[in-house]
Amino acid sequence: MPDKISIPVECKLSSAEQSRSMDSNTINEFGIDGFTLMELAASSAAEQIKKLQGTGKSGLFICGKGNNAGDALAAARYLINDTRHNATFFFVLGDDDLSPDAGTNLSLLHKLKNFGADIEFIKDLQDLDEQEFDYVIDGIFGTGLNSDLRGNLPNIVQRINSFSKPVYSMDIPSGLHADTGQILGSCIKADYTFTFGSNKIGLHWKDSRKYTGEVVFCNLPFPSTYREWDAVLINQKLVNSIPVIERTARHKYDGGVVHIMAGSEGLTGAAMMAAKSAWKQGAGAVFLYAPKALLPTYESTLPNIIKIGVGNDSDTIFKKKHAEIIKRNIHNKQGVLLAGPGIGRSSDTGACLVSVLKEQEGPTILDADALSFWENIESSDIPMAQKRKWLLTPHIGEATNYLGAEFKNDYERFKWAQNFSNQSKVSLLIKGNPTFVSLRDGNNFITGYDTFIFSRAGFGDVLSGALAANISISQNVELATVSSLYSAYRRSQEFGESESFGPEHLL
Template structure:
């Protein structure tokens, strides 16, 4: 994305992308899988040792694959620091993956040769575990199933997950909570509710979609020695740590800091225009010029003294009409700037006609929001004109569905729709919701890692549109304007205490 450089530890990868990096590192770069497992498990153990109480007893619930091998590395380190371990192999210890079998052997060498190590008990089935009574555990390590899960949990894995979630013990998941789909964030029948998830190499896309938020707990990334040139991803996690706040040179004249035209307002819907104009003005734009129907001008004169008003039409016009188009274009041409179209314009037939003509004729930067999105969706096959500059569209999920004429049922499908639509239509798309998703013209997407559902509520979207429009007008590229709008628009709402959602926090990195 132009003007945005995302660090590799904010990549959100699918299971296939993660597996390809792992395979390429082993086969092309020359670091074997056993070494990668050692790095993953030792990094996890290092963090656990900082928070586990002394002499605690861990229950390690393991499957047969490499997820279990990672858990065995953790157990090997922890028993050497005085933490007892019970290893529960849900499907027995036959046919373990090669690296998991090797780590099982190493763990047994420790127990056989190090008299100072803590005790290790081994259980070969869930039934064997159920027969044990009175053992007190202090924590659970979930090493059952990893990112390859593509069907609902079955058999004893269902029992193990249900039992784990019923305990009040802290649960630490290895790479991904068992039962959580790595790509979609769906719960596959049932899933571990972890206190922490230690994820390896890359963060997983499903952590930030659908049920991912409720399953992962705190996410800690344990970096693996994947060379950067083998890392490939098209989805990224939004975080303030990698977004450089722009520095603007002092303006010699108010218009040097840019002009944002907000074409907005209709009878009964003036609040949206007021919120958007105030939001944009607060970011230091040289001039915010509100273009509105003349009949509602007195409302804006009373509520927006710092904003330049340009009324169009007659005194009895209370909505935008196609006959206003020429006058509005002339206003914009007097002092070129960017345009935000939509807050509170309504859905009158006259307004629909105006918007349809404006979409076709205006060639500058255009941010389409609110009712203007509804107007755009009325076109059978809408397109950004080939000779137009850039478009940013900011739909909530319902508006996005209308724009695509293709309903979607979950966040994963919405992400796919955003990626496809932004690339096919050559636009920047901000899909409001939880998470909010920014789709770029290249098809790359950015997801928020914090709760942004308030932007889909009445009024908050107008604040967001004003912020994005302001950053665009101040000279930032479209994608970066959207990023800054989501970060700083959220903070503005949070500081004003108009929502109880938590403010974004940096993600942890080991």
């Protein structure tokens, strides 16, 4: 397996600042001028619009004053010249003082008009009849938007949103913050967003999807040395570009050993789900540690799992004195440790877990109830080299209750995950819609699809089992995380709407 996964450029998600710095480095250091970049952005947007609209259509182009307007004006020129479209232009803030490249593009349109092209400039949207155009281009603001829309702008946006015709946004729906996805006063609701050069991170938060419509990435020739990104989008494109995780070892203990500390009285279901999932995912050997009183429950339901009873016949939870036998077995058969599903929150269980973690050298996943012991784990002086190999997998409630998380929106949740991971020196996967991953020795990831369906109980246990198996087989946490998350989604997509999809369908 490769050390690092190869990431398609359109899956690299950048902030507005990163996008601006890629633009300016390509222009000022590398030497492709801004007008050329705009030309490339506009011609790919026009190509997309041609595919969607066909020839001989009428476009309404709504422009601001910056380079975002420049993109719209240049795209209009391609559509007029190559696709016999006619165009109506409205400058929401007037057409004086345009950015230099937008100004040049406006003057080119005036020349086309003189050549006889069907071009009109209007001063007001109020009198415009919707029947006069087939689509709307939003070139009001892109990454340069720096405050709330004020004055007449929210009314204009509202009027555009009231049209029944498709709206295509240049780079970003005007009004959406390119990083946080916050609505700055008012925002265009696009059917498609053509994002240029870098895929903007703010287009991919859950609430942004209502405004972006479908996001189409239009590449620009930024040298890869200048590429900067905050996160990677998990989608089919990414998955197509990475290897499939396969176990090649011949012996069950060579590659793919998973140790699971899970389950307590009344919570054995979570342990079963996690163990079954690790097995289904192809682990060579799965050990499930169980307080002895629970063993009979597992005997009949988990035929493929190696069950190791700890304590005595009356024990229904893990206790500190059980740690030795677990540590000995892990030491003999090195692999990934998964701790937490249904393990309960008794302090004796926490002490057992801390004792095991102190000696566990391999990759470790802390999930569910294991996270309730985080304070104890943090204060137990486990060396950084061991912690670097840990992946914590809280859902939002667990992050808030046990890990001290505070956030008001997806963007803050993403930033919190990054900070937590940096400060605690561990990797973190925070479940939610989207789900975020922040890896110590790898990228940050964001799911590029609706994960709502995975909020039901049981999916977390299945995910942690799959993660443990995939990490143990591939020894590559990036690959394992992307594969585990996306394969569950792909399986959910195979189900028709008539059937209700549950965690059991992943086993």
